[in-house]
Amino acid sequence: MSQTNQPVATGRCPDCEEPLETGDMFCGACGYDLTALPAPQADHPTVAVNGAAAAASWPAPPAPGGSASVQAAADLPGTTSGGTELPSAVRTDDPPGPDDYPLPDPRTVEHTPAGGTVLGAGCVACRSGRIDEDGYCENCGHAQPRERDHMEEELGAVAAVSDRGLRHHRNEDAYAVSSTALPDGSPAVIAVVCDGVSSATRPDEASAAAAVAANEALLASLPLGTHPQQAMHEAILAAAESVNVLGAEPGQALEHDPNRHTNAPACTLVSAIVAGGLLVVGWVGDSRVYWVPDDRTAHPSRLTEDDSWAAQMVATGLMNEEQAYADERxxxxxxxxxxxxxxxxxxxxSFKPDRPGVVLVCTDGLWNYAEGAEEMAAVVPADAATRPLHCAQVLVGHALDGGGHDNVTVAVLPFLVPQTGAGSA
Known part of the structure; x- marks a missing residue:
């Protein structure tokens, strides 16, 4: 990827975290060169995964600010991405200190109803205190398991599992899975996964709002015949708007102003649509989509590129991948x-796989324990396409067995290659 010299937007220095001013070329505190930024990219057209592709049957989706064709491309292994690179301002997704303390596994205790009634041994931490209406122990103050601590859902052609993990005191991930019908009656299957930014305020609300908004936007636009890639673009904008609303100050008009809304609710988003023989992905942040073919002799792929400090360092040639991902930043x-x-x-x-497989849509709570596509594929059960919920459970269990240092969420979408003539508009 080529580099361009341009001033960084207002934010913090990627090296020392000192505040920056609009137009800064170097950090005033440490001298860090802020001009090496990746060149913007356009959305990628339809490409093949593990084989050649046929042209999509939908009309070409309009690109922001102009038109772009959805055209076939030859075999393109590995990572693909699209969209415009965001500025090099950064936020850490690490939780504050108080959020990082171990609690017993919430799946081994019963949920406590409102009103302070003690169930079983009472508090999951001290085993003796009463639980108040807000869900905290009156004796030791520990938060009790919440409804979102562990969630599972299966809708036939898609399944998802989300877990709090073993160190966070709450689950700040959220997901939405659904299906609808295209105008020709063929199915469209949707998965949206969001990861709250733990250093922001109300990250759990942000992820939930974004997942709901994106899912609702896709359910509204796909049945109308909107190209899935265009529908995905619009759904992410709708999700962003729903999170912006959470950051609006009472009595103030909603504004997209990064200087005004310091530490506003925030989250990442990744989504996938399987429809009419196409696999369409969309994202903002560092949650990912992986493609794992049923034929394990074929190569799996990661279909997204992270919006992260490490990815930016690799893209600009300042570090290799091993160095960047070993860095604490x-x-x-x-x-x-x-x-x-x-x-x-x-x-x-947008992709057009030439063989059946499964699509994994996940947060970094999972891929931290299986980062490479081959590593991820090695964890996926052989019957994933026929038992997506079981596959999701196995993947979440893999992350928990690895340490469960973060919330873990994954959605699994089986992909079946349509018969000749299927999926035509």
């Missing part, structure tokens, strides 16, 4: 949804 994100985010241009990409 690796998971500082450079793109997110929220009122304090910079100008947003969603990443979207």
């Amino acid at each position: 690796a998971h500082a994100i450079t793109g997110w949804l929220g009122a304090d985010a910079y100008e947003l241009e969603p990443h979207t990409a």
